[in-house]
Amino acid sequence: GAVVSQHPSRVICKSGTSVKIECRSLDFQATTMFWYRQFPKQSLMLMATSNEGSKATYEQGVEKDKFLINHASLTLSTLTVTSAHPEDSSFYICSARDQGGRTGELFFGEGSRLTVL
Amino acid sequence: GENVEQHPSTLSVQEGDSAVIKCTYSDSASNYFPWYKQELGKRPQLIIDIRSNVGEKKDQRIAVTLNKTAKHFSLHITETQPEDSAVYFCAAIQGGGGNKLTFGTGTQLKVEL
Numbered sequence: 182g183a184v185v186s187q188h189p190s191r192v193i194c195k196s197g198t199s200v201k202i203e204c205r206s207l208d209f210q211a212t213t214m215f216w217y218r219q220f221p222k223q224s225l226m227l228m229a230t231s232n233e234g235s236k237a238t239y240e241q242g243v244e245k246d247k248f249l250i251n252h253a254s255l256t257l258s259t260l261t262v263t264s265a266h267p268e269d270s271s272f273y274i275c276s277a278r279d280q281g282g283r284t285g286e287l288f289f290g291e292g293s294r295l296t297v298l
Numbered sequence: 299g300e301n302v303e304q305h306p307s308t309l310s311v312q313e314g315d316s317a318v319i320k321c322t323y324s325d326s327a328s329n330y331f332p333w334y335k336q337e338l339g340k341r342p343q344l345i346i347d348i349r350s351n352v353g354e355k356k357d358q359r360i361a362v363t364l365n366k367t368a369k370h371f372s373l374h375i376t377e378t379q380p381e382d383s384a385v386y387f388c389a390a391i392q393g394g395g396g397n398k399l400t401f402g403t404g405t406q407l408k409v410e411l
Contacts (some may be wrong), residue, residue, distance in 0.1 A: 191365040215398065224387060224401045226341070274341060278397060287332070287399055 183209045183279040187290025194265055195298055202260045202293045203274030210255035211277035215287075216248075231258040231275075241288040265297045300325040300392040304402030311378050312410055319405045321388035322370040328390040331371050333362060336385045339376075343384075346373070378409045 184207040194200050204214055212233045217225040229250055230238040237250035249261040258277075262269055274292040301324040311317050323331075329350040334342035348355045348362045348371065355362050359378075364371040372405040375382055 215399070222406075224306050224403045225397060227400070230398060272339075276399075286347070287343060292339075294339070 182275075183207075183288045185275065185277050185288045185290045187275055187293055189293055190291055191294045191296075193296045193297060195297065196266055197264055199261055199263045200265055202262075202273055202275075202295075204258045204260070204277070204290050206256045206277045206279075206288075209277075209279040211258075211279070214252060214258040214277045216250065216258075216260050217274045217276065219274060219292075225274060228260075233258075253267060262295065267294070267297045270295055270297045274280075288289055299305060300328060300390055300398075300400040302388060302390050302400050302402040304388050304405060306405060307403065308406045308408070310408045313378060313380060315378055317371045317373075317375045317378050317407055317409075319383070319386055319388065319407075320370060321372070322368075323390040323400075324369065324371065325390070325392050328392055330391040332389050333360075333373050334387045334389065334401075336386075336387065336404075342387060355401045360389060362376075367371070370403075375398075375407075380409050380411060383407055383409045 186205045188203045214231040216228045218228050219225045221275045227240050231250045231252040233252045239245045252258040272292050272294050275290040276287050278287050304321045315327045332347035333345050335345045336342045346357050346360050346362050348364050361374040386405045389399050392398050
């Protein structure tokens with residue numbers, strides 16, 4: 182199946198710094214990618230929909246100025262957590278759908294575990 | 299928006315028994331219902347899915363049923379094995395919502411020897 186790669190897998194940063202997470206579709210083009218956040222023992226919560234060449238669409242309650250999303254190409258979306266604080270510590274997962282694939286299945290990146298000290 | 303509820307939150311079964319996880323959704327326009335298995339610290343893996351034009355789908359030990367009228371769907375795992383132990387999430391795609399996937403709250407399945 183299609184492959185979505187996410188980097189870094191783990192990151193530890195100091196409070197107040199910014200962290201960038203990359204999501205790449207390796208063998209297909211993705212005009213839309215999705216960013217999820219998952220706290221321990223909880224479900225995946227959609228943060229925003231990343232649209233290639235245009236502004237991201239954020240879910241209610243998600244601060245767009247804190248979670249900057251850029252989708253500059255058909256294979257790359259980035260999520261930047263600005264001025265990170267301990268409460269931002271979480272598992273961030275991106276996903277993308279292979280629109281040209283047979284099933285339209287949604288593929289997930291490996292996830293990025295962010296720890297803010 | 300779409301709201302997906304999932305039960306139970308935890309499920310413990312003996313090896314070889316069956317496990318059933320149930321979900322309900324709110325948006326009658328939703329038309330695609332995947333199930334994911336997530337092991338600790340890893341990405342969700344699609345294990346089976348069903349579309350709204352089908353009532354049941356089976357893949358070896360895993361089956362999913364869908365009742366559109368009642369807006370609920372269920373995952374059935376037969377002959378459970380220890381490696382089936384994981385967290386399972388149901389999900390639904392909101393029909394008119396730009397293909398946004400809404401997840402259920404998850405079920406921690408433990409298969410005991």
